[in-house]
Amino acid sequence: MKRILIKDLPQKIGQKVTIAGWVNSRRDHGKIIFMDIRDRSGLIQTVVIPDQEEAYEKAKKIKNEFVVEIEGKVKERPGETTNKAQVSNVEIEIENLKIISSTKEELPVEITKENINLNLETLLNHRSLxxxxxxxxxxxxxxxxxxxxxxxxxxxxxxxxxxxxxxxxxxxxxxxxxxxxxxxxxxxxxxxxxxxxxxxxxxxxxxxxxxxxxxxxxxxxxxxxxxxxxxxxxxxxxxxxxxxxxxxxxxxxxxxxxxxxxxxxxxxxxxxxxxxxxxxxxxxxxxxxxxxxxxxxxxxxxxxxxxxxxxxxxxxxxxxxxxxxxxxxxxxxxxxxxxxxxxxxxxxxxxxxxxxxxxxxxxxxxxxxxxxxxxxxxxxxxxxxxxxxxxxxxxxxxxxxxxxxxxxxxxxxxxxxxxxxxxxxxxxxxxxxxxxxxxxx
Amino acid sequence: MKRILIKDLPQKIGQKVTIAGWVNSRRDHGKIIFMDIRDRSGLIQTVVIPDQEEAYEKAKKIKNEFVVEIEGKVKERPGETTNKAQVSNVEIEIENLKIISSTKEELPVEITKENINLNLETLLNHRSLxxxxxxxxxxxxxxxxxxxxxxxxxxxxxxxxxxxxxxxxxxxxxxxxxxxxxxxxxxxxxxxxxxxxxxxxxxxxxxxxxxxxxxxxxxxxxxxxxxxxxxxxxxxxxxxxxxxxxxxxxxxxxxxxxxxxxxxxxxxxxxxxxxxxxxxxxxxxxxxxxxxxxxxxxxxxxxxxxxxxxxxxxxxxxxxxxxxxxxxxxxxxxxxxxxxxxxxxxxxxxxxxxxxxxxxxxxxxxxxxxxxxxxxxxxxxxxxxxxxxxxxxxxxxxxxxxxxxxxxxxxxxxxxxxxxxxxxxxxxxxxxxxxxxxxxx
Structure with a gap:
């Protein structure tokens, strides 16, 4: 299926779509795994539940900054925003998950926080990250x-x-x-x-x-x-x-x-x-x-x-x-x-x-x-x-x-x-x- | 007076204007001096007659590629086009002429012809000209x-x-x-x-x-x-x-x-x-x-x-x-x-x-x-x-x-x-x- 950009998802409510991007963050709430996915156009929350066995098993291995492709249904977001996703009125229920590229080691710096308070040398040494x-x-x-x-x-x-x-x-x-x-x-x-x-x-x-x-x-x-x-x-x-x-x-x-x-x-x-x-x-x-x-x-x-x-x-x-x-x-x-x-x-x-x-x-x-x-x-x-x-x-x-x-x-x-x-x-x-x-x- | 671009002259017929540019070519026909003036927007014919004494005397000294400022009246072009002026339906009758910058010597190459047939080295040696x-x-x-x-x-x-x-x-x-x-x-x-x-x-x-x-x-x-x-x-x-x-x-x-x-x-x-x-x-x-x-x-x-x-x-x-x-x-x-x-x-x-x-x-x-x-x-x-x-x-x-x-x-x-x-x-x-x-x- 053709990749959809995250910014276009609000027009796709109820539909099955494919998105691809980086895992901005992963949070486990009980048995449910939430992942914010980031592409060049925005950030969106995705959810995978244990019933989606294959996807769920893969999701358990995922760390921040993995590159993934996700197939799933676009749903209106229930209730309050728990994260800072920029495209905030929808989320994706994951049905298929593909890990395209993983990280080779722990990230040397945390990059998802709003403010990175590091000295200039560190900012420049780890520049592309x-x-x-x-x-x-x-x-x-x-x-x-x-x-x-x-x-x-x-x-x-x-x-x-x-x-x-x-x-x-x-x-x-x-x-x-x-x-x-x-x-x-x-x-x-x-x-x-x-x-x-x-x-x-x-x-x-x-x-x-x-x-x-x-x-x-x-x-x-x-x-x-x-x-x-x-x-x-x-x-x-x-x-x-x-x-x-x-x-x-x-x-x-x-x-x-x-x-x-x-x-x-x-x-x-x-x-x-x-x-x-x-x-x-x-x-x-x-x-x-x-x-x-x-x-x-x-x-x-x-x-x-x-x-x-x-x-x-x-x-x-x-x-x-x-x-x-x-x-x-x-x-x-x-x-x-x-x-x-x-x-x-x-x-x-x-x-x-x-x-x-x-x-x-x-x-x-x-x-x-x-x-x-x-x-x-x-x-x-x-x-x-x-x-x-x-x-x-x-x-x-x-x-x-x-x-x-x-x-x-x-x-x-x-x-x-x-x-x-x-x-x-x-x-x-x-x-x-x-x-x-x-x-x- | 504010400088007018040559391309805008057809809208100024009958008016007195100031233009400035390079003398693309000068031709003397009997006692009348014609000069084609070039600016970034186009090329136009200008004319100066002996009655305009001061301007005429200056014009006699002008060579190709001098930079000049010209004050004069915009007129519709009488009869046929004798040159390749791009703005061809008007010409300027010179009333005042100011030489802004002259050439220091004969031009080493003739640049107004349509095709310059020189070898590459010559083209590059005299590049800015x-x-x-x-x-x-x-x-x-x-x-x-x-x-x-x-x-x-x-x-x-x-x-x-x-x-x-x-x-x-x-x-x-x-x-x-x-x-x-x-x-x-x-x-x-x-x-x-x-x-x-x-x-x-x-x-x-x-x-x-x-x-x-x-x-x-x-x-x-x-x-x-x-x-x-x-x-x-x-x-x-x-x-x-x-x-x-x-x-x-x-x-x-x-x-x-x-x-x-x-x-x-x-x-x-x-x-x-x-x-x-x-x-x-x-x-x-x-x-x-x-x-x-x-x-x-x-x-x-x-x-x-x-x-x-x-x-x-x-x-x-x-x-x-x-x-x-x-x-x-x-x-x-x-x-x-x-x-x-x-x-x-x-x-x-x-x-x-x-x-x-x-x-x-x-x-x-x-x-x-x-x-x-x-x-x-x-x-x-x-x-x-x-x-x-x-x-x-x-x-x-x-x-x-x-x-x-x-x-x-x-x-x-x-x-x-x-x-x-x-x-x-x-x-x-x-x-x-x-x-x-x-x-x-």
């Missing part, structure tokens, strides 16, 4: 919606999806945080971002976006860094100023949040966290020097370096929440010293740039800005940054034959999900995260 | 639709989108074609496929798909190999047999082809190639041994090795076209010797496997099959393949705690587009391709 937990699974349902929402809104705004190479000949952007590869008989590097290629994309298609892996050889041990992550990139031409980029990003993030709130009420509720709020007036935009002032005056925090530190971002996030009821805030006009060579300087103050970070609940989730589109200005700026234009021949080629004013952003997909759910570590928002020490599972 | 050609741009519009269609149909079929790590601790699958990375103080490897991780995905979500970069250190110089490409992966649990996987893949590829044919008639027509056909009865499925017989009997080609070679695939593709009017054909039941250790052996003939390749116009575009889901059978099979199960601890963990029968496929996105358009080399279907010799641009 732990992921079966309903609350943890929710993270990745939300993550999948984030990817889809980004794809949708970018296309709707006329951005073309592109895929660009992750293996590069140079460690460009002048940074040190590149992983080196042995590429046949020479060295190559893993892309830190699709920056140069998405700018090339602008020279052809005006507006491009990419969802792709990026790699950072940063030796950080923090709750917000990964050595490999999925970046949501975009780049757009014919802008009038870098405000256009923030406007576009605001549209995108607003759509994403709206979609996730709409589609994942249940999943978010498991995390006991407020749903994300973006004020109707839009996301507040603060110049970095204004932010400094606020931090000093309102929160007694002095920032000495040119860049704002994570603690400063956290505080400014708090301030935005208190002041404007916004979970997001743009910080703008970063100094040239903390931005890459291709960033457009502020026309009015050459020490600053037309750049921004987007802070979400106190963490930077996106970085962007306007780029230099003039060939000669770009070469000049490379020199100012002590870079040799000869190392950037292929990049400079993009600017030789007519390039419009443009800019874009890179956004960390995992951080968005982390902050929506209030996860302690970003690694919880990744199926199989990589850090300095961890390359398995 | 060459990509501006309308016909070449079409490849990537189709590619973007392919990505979107795959995303759509997979979600509609209840597959969850996942992203899995590209940096691995081991060169798994026993293959040699891995790129090695320096990962902090140790070695690591770039993923050849998301195989193990998508199987882990099945153990949690039943059905998963991934669109992601994969890396193959294969020293090939062919028209169908890349060292880095974008793989369309899927894996599904609770299958009854490997036919379920082919059924699903057939649904997916049928949808993709239908979408591309529907959305890209114009783009495909540029390539003078028949649109792809899938017979109503479905994609024919041939056992590999049947295919051998056919090749021998009908085309006089004898295959000596266990696997079918590219020439054999080409011939069987021809046969499928002639016999069933199908551009696709599944080859099934490959010998165990040419499939990885995790492939499910055929119950009836242990020398064969429940595996398949999907051939599209004579080229393999997807490989798939059922996987072994039993922990002990998997260990046995590793040993048969001379692999040490201790090297696969994390992979084996997936099978310890209840795993349903499952399988899936990996599909090369670039090959699909290559064969739809009949491109000579797969590198033409990649924005910035990588091969043994090429890491730039």
């Amino acid at each position: 732990i992921l079966r937990n309903e609350k943890i699974k929710s993270i990745f349902k939300i993550y999948a919606t984030l990817l889809d929402a980004y794809n949708f809104i970018m296309r709707q705004n006329d951005f073309l999806e592109i895929k660009t190479p992750k293996i590069l000949s140079n460690a460009t952007e002048g940074g040190a945080n590149f992983f080196k590869i042995k590429y046949f008989d020479r060295d190559a590097f893993l892309a830190q971002s699709p920056q140069f290629y998405k700018q090339a994309g602008v020279s052809v298609f005006e507006r491009v976006f990419e969802i792709g892996s990026v790699f950072r050889a940063e030796p950080h041990f923090t709750t917000r860094h990964l050595n490999e992550y999925v970046s949501l990139d975009a780049e757009m031409g014919f802008i009038e100023g870098f405000e256009d980029i923030m406007d576009q990003l605001e549209k995108v993030i607003t759509f994403i949040i709206k979609e996730i709130n709409k589609q994942h009420k249940k999943e978010i509720n498991q995390y006991n966290i407020d749903s994300v709020s973006i004020p109707k007036k839009g996301i507040p935009r603060l110049r970095l020097d204004e932010a400094r002032e606020i931090l000093k005056k309102e929160m007694g925090k002095e920032i000495e370096k040119a860049d704002i530190d994570p603690e400063g971002e956290r505080l400014i996030g708090e301030y935005a929440k208190k002041e404007w009821e916004s979970d997001f805030v743009f910080l703008t006009h970063y100094p040239v010293t903390v931005r890459p060579f291709y960033t457009m300087p502020d026309f009015q103050n050459k020490k600053l740039t037309f750049s921004f970070d987007l802070i979400f609940r106190g963490v930077e989730i996106a970085t962007g800005g306007q780029r230099i589109h003039d060939y000669y200005q770009l070469i000049d700026n490379m020199k100012k940054h002590k870079l040799d234009p000869n190392d950037y021949k292929h990049y400079l080629d993009i600017f030789r034959y007519g390039m419009p004013p443009h800019g874009g952003w890179g956004m960390g997909s995992e951080r968005i999900v982390q902050k929506i759910l209030g996860l302690n570590s970003i690694k919880e928002a990744v199926l199989f995260p990589r850090d300095v020490k961890r390359l398995t599972p | 060459i990509l501006r050609n309308e016909k070449i741009k079409s490849i990537f519009k189709i590619y973007a639709t392919l990505l979107d269609a795959y995303n759509f149909i997979m979600r509609q079929n209840d597959f969850l989108e996942i992203k899995t790590p590209k940096i691995l601790s081991n060169a798994t699958e026993g293959g040699a074609n891995f790129f090695k990375i320096k990962y902090f103080d140790r070695d690591a490897f770039l993923a050849q496929s998301p195989q193990f991780y998508k199987q882990a995905g099945v153990s949690v979500f039943e059905r998963v798909f991934e669109i992601g970069s994969v890396f193959r250190a294969e020293p090939h110089f062919t028209t169908r190999h890349l060292n880095e490409y974008v793989s369309l992966d899927a894996e599904m649990g609770f299958i009854e047999g490997f036919e379920d996987i082919m059924d699903q893949l057939e649904k997916v590829i049928t949808f993709i082809i239908k979408e591309i044919n529907k959305q890209h008639k114009k783009e495909i027509n540029q390539y003078n190639i028949d649109s792809v056909s899938i017979p109503k009865k479905g994609i024919p499925r041939l056992r590999l041994d049947e295919a051998r017989e056919i090749l021998k009997k009908e085309m006089g080609k004898e295959i000596e090795k266990a696997d079918i070679d590219p020439e054999g695939e080409r011939l069987i593709g021809e046969y499928a076209k002639k016999e069933w009017e199908s551009d696709f054909v599944f080859l099934t039941h490959y010998p165990v010797t040419v499939r990885p250790f995790y492939t499910m052996p055929d119950f009836q003939n242990k020398k064969l496997t429940f595996s398949f390749d999907l051939i599209f116009r004579g080229v393999e575009i997807a490989t798939g099959g059922q996987r072994i889901h039993d922990y002990y059978q998997l260990i046995d099979n590793m040993k048969k393949h001379k692999l040490d199960p201790n090297d696969y601890k994390h992979y084996l963990d997936i099978f310890r705690y209840g795993m349903p029968p499952h399988g899936g496929w990996g599909m090369g996105s670039e090959r699909i587009v290559q064969k739809i358009l009949g491109l000579n080399s797969i590198k033409e279907a990649v924005l910035f391709p990588r091969d043994v010799k090429r890491l730039t641009p």
